[in-house]
Amino acid sequence: MATILLEVATPDKGEVYKNDINMLITRSINGELGILPKHANLLTELIPNAMRIKEGGGETQLFVSGGFMEVTPEKITILADAAETPDDIDIERAKDAYKRAEERVTTYKSAPKNHEDIDIDRAEAALARAKARLLVKGVPIP
């Protein structure tokens, strides 16, 4: 089966993932993307999501908190702000973060005028990150 090289790098953890894979499923700002070997050149921005990596019959998950993805026919390079394998993720922290972010988003949505102090973009990004982290970990979202 044809393979494509996947490299994931972050600013403070170096190369988090490097392997020949069969398929990558991730989410860009335009929606879900599946990358197979020999894909056309592509440059796009990723949103926080749980990436699915298919390799050698199995499937692993990797959390990315947004960043950029460059695809060439032989190689996928992901420049992520942060990337974590399921083992790196702290469930409790992710759960707490999810609750906090969800609370903020719901209070804001209930009455946007009264809650102008809430940075809704930030809260929503935090919610998306926490959701993706829990998804990678396989924890049901509360």
Next chain:
Amino acid sequence: MANLQHIRRRIKSVKNIQKITNAMDMIARSRFNAAREALLSNLPYVAKTKEIMRRVMGQMRGQEYEHPFLKTRADLIAEQQEGAGKFLFIVIASDKGLAGSFSSNVFKAAHDTIEYDGTSENSSLDDDDDENFHRKNFDALKGIKPSGKRTPKQQRQMSATGGIARTTSHQGGATSSTNISVTREYNDADYIDGIELITVGRKATTHFRQRGYNIIKSYHGISERPQYKYAKEISDLVMDRFASGEIIDVTLIYNQFKSAISCAPDEVTLLPIVTDDYAKASANLKEEYIYEPDAVTLLDKFLPRRIATRIYGAMLHSAASELSSRMNAMSNATDNAQELVGRLNLFYNKVRQAGITNEINEIVGGANALE
């Protein structure tokens, strides 16, 4: 005749200094390990960003996407001929001294770059380094005839040489001569006005403030442990100034970490991004990229990230270099102190021996006199 007590005191003070330098060496050593770790973890990210940048810029040439940060050299020259703009330099040094030639090396490189006026003998135009445009941009301007108004670069050349002596030589007699003096006068108001500085590290701030430079922002207390948010702050500020048109060139000067015993100053032009140089690096790349959502939106996000990454990377390089320099300086100082103590001990014993011999002589002399 040296006094025994004086020598003893001197030995003691040297030993005390040795203790201090030894402690500083160990502190630097442990911090250095952390700094090197941080740098090594950051390197792949920076390298990959650069790689992508190269590929994207390489294929971007020819099909001009309008983006304010991207310019071809021809654009740049055309722009220089009409408008005045300032130059911005970011200098990264340390907060504390006692790190050998760490700071002075950066300052020397910074002065060389800031005061560069295109008169250097060996032209850098053929240089393939696609991250260092500053001097190339200058060199490219050499052959340009001024159109009435003086260009900022030429203005800088003038004031940098304190006159027009050198300017006329390669501007084909732009202005008739009045004052021919080749001494550089950096306190010249015109010259200083054309330059803005952002400094990281107390040493850099004091150095350039003393020389009358206009420092628009300085960061202290972060040089040993850089954080991304400061790099982000600097890059936002820089991009703001650039977008407003006040700044036409942003160059970053820092110490690049090579190994635990060597580092060398490096300079990087952050803005504008000159596409010509990238084209050279990847001339054979023909395929087009798909941009999602579209090229301009994507570049709007990618370029700021690239600039912040570059600054952060430079800060990490500088931190590792600073600590390794301090480590070396302090271990040298400790060794020197050890040697000095040895020599002083020898001297002390000689003096002591001389004193004893003297006393014996006196006793023998006295006894002889009694007989």
